[in-house]
Amino acid sequence: MRIEEYRGAPFVDREEEIGFFVEWFSRVPQRILWVYGPKSSGKTTVMEYVVERKLLTEREWWIKSKYWVKYLNLRGKLITSYSSFLDALIVPEEVYEETVERNVYLSLGMICLESKKIKQVKERKKNLFDVLIEEIDRERRGGRIPVLIIDEIQKLRDVYIRNSNGERELLKEFLNFCVRLTKEMHLSHVVILTSNTIFIERIYNDARLKETSEFWKVDHLRREQVEKWLEFEGFSDEEIELVWEYLGGSIPRLIKVIEAKESGRDLKEHLKREVWLAYTEIVDYLTDFGERERKYFKEIAKEIVKKGYYSLEGVTKEKKKLLQDWAEKEILFYDPLELKVTGNSRVYEKALERMIEVHLGEKWTSNFGQYGKMKKNGKD
Numbered sequence: 001m002r003i004e005e006y007r008g009a010p011f012v013d014r015e016e017e018i019g020f021f022v023e024w025f026s027r028v029p030q031r032i033l034w035v036y037g038p039k040s041s042g043k044t045t046v047m048e049y050v051v052e053r054k055l056l057t058e059r060e061w062w063i064k065s066k067y068w069v070k071y072l073n074l075r076g077k078l079i080t081s082y083s084s085f086l087d088a089l090i091v092p093e094e095v096y097e098e099t100v101e102r103n104v105y106l107s108l109g110m111i112c113l114e115s116k117k118i119k120q121v122k123e124r125k126k127n128l129f130d131v132l133i134e135e136i137d138r139e140r141r142g143g144r145i146p147v148l149i150i151d152e153i154q155k156l157r158d159v160y161i162r163n164s165n166g167e168r169e170l171l172k173e174f175l176n177f178c179v180r181l182t183k184e185m186h187l188s189h190v191v192i193l194t195s196n197t198i199f200i201e202r203i204y205n206d207a208r209l210k211e212t213s214e215f216w217k218v219d220h221l222r223r224e225q226v227e228k229w230l231e232f233e234g235f236s237d238e239e240i241e242l243v244w245e246y247l248g249g250s251i252p253r254l255i256k257v258i259e260a261k262e263s264g265r266d267l268k269e270h271l272k273r274e275v276w277l278a279y280t281e282i283v284d285y286l287t288d289f290g291e292r293e294r295k296y297f298k299e300i301a302k303e304i305v306k307k308g309y310y311s312l313e314g315v316t317k318e319k320k321k322l323l324q325d326w327a328e329k330e331i332l333f334y335d336p337l338e339l340k341v342t343g344n345s346r347v348y349e350k351a352l353e354r355m356i357e358v359h360l361g362e363k364w365t366s367n368f369g370q371y372g373k374m375k376k377n378g379k380d
């Protein structure tokens with residue numbers, strides 16, 4: 001495993017993910033690729049890395065690359081209507097030229113159209129998606145392989161297009177467009193990223209979309225990767241063990257602990273504080289719920305700590321809704337493909353351990369559930 005520099009910070013090599021994506025883009029587009037995973041597991045970063053370092057050559061890449069890539073990140077964009085969707089993604093040629101001159105990277109995030117076409121689309125004389133297909137087809141015929149990447153797709157969840165036939169979901173139209181690009185026309189790769197797995201579940205349970213989709217999970221770092229990284233940062237074996245126990249492979253938390261060590265802070269204190277903060281976050285959130293729901297949460301917590309996960313098999317609709325709420329809050333991670341719920345990251349599992357101890361008077365020490373042993377100390 002390598003640690004290299006990417007955007008001025010250490011980048012922990014995600015060999016498996018990178019290998020998968022590179023191979024995916026070398027094939028003929030057949031299906032939409034859905035990339036999902038827990039919050040902050042590194043989905044966007046690894047995808048951007050693949051785009052910059054693998055698909056686009058590093059020198060004069062916008063001229064020489066064999067791929068034509070558009071990376072549309074909807075995070076931070078206010079999309080409440082069809083028109084704001086257009087404004088977020090499409091730029092007129094003149095503005096595009098200027099932007100490319102100023103910032104080549106920014107140009108990746110926008111699709112450039114002639115002003116005349118934008119006007120026609122805005123006035124609904126032309127269908128946006130037909131126009132986009134024309135553009136993509138032109139690139140394809142020009143010899144480049146189009147790749148369309150959409151990050152934070154869940155932002156399109158509640159947007160409707162108003163037209164003469166009444167209201168239609170923008171998301172539905174957009175997904176139809178993605179199916180046309182991949183399965184039907186084999187014209188462009190389409191990768192869709194999200195950490196919202198409730199959304200993924202909706203897609204996964206839609207028979208038509210499931211058939212035209214592939215799902216790939218980008219999880220937190222594995223133990224060997226964490227070991228190598230922390231070794232590289234000068235951590236001792238005992239320190240690595242401790243950090244793994246408290247933080248698992250959560251990248252932003254590992255970055256924080258590296259900073260804490262660099263500034264000479266006590267490691268154990270730092271880790272305990274991280275757990276304390278996760279714990280208070282959970283307790284605070286639970287105050288929004290009634291006694292019954294809180295009891296159910298504790299039941300889940302106990303199961304996660306004991307087994308490493310809570311199984312979604314056979315849960316009632318009502319309970320599922322609660323689990324989804326807690327997952328939307330990013331306390332739990334809800335995996336509709338593996339039918340399992342876990343802590344959103346290891347620190348939340350440690351916080352659940354604490355919760356069981358404080359609220360149920362039981363002391364359990366989890367050791368990554370299915371990956372290791374757990375023991376119960378104290379009374380049942």
Ligand SMILES: Nc1ncnc2c1ncn2[C@@H]1O[C@H](COP(=O)(O)OP(=O)(O)OP(=O)(O)O)[C@@H](O)[C@H]1O
Pocket residue numbers: 010011012013014037038039040041042043044045046194195251252
């Ligand atoms: N391989 C890596 N090596 C080092 N740092 C990384 C790596 N991947 C991600 N990071 C850092 O971890 C943080 C979270 O990464 P990123 O935003 O890519 O996650 P994400 O899964 O897209 O998050 P979200 O769920 O919010 O969309 C960022 O600060 C990023 O710079």
Ligand SMILES: [Mg+2]
Pocket residue numbers: 043044045151
């Ligand atoms: Mg992201």
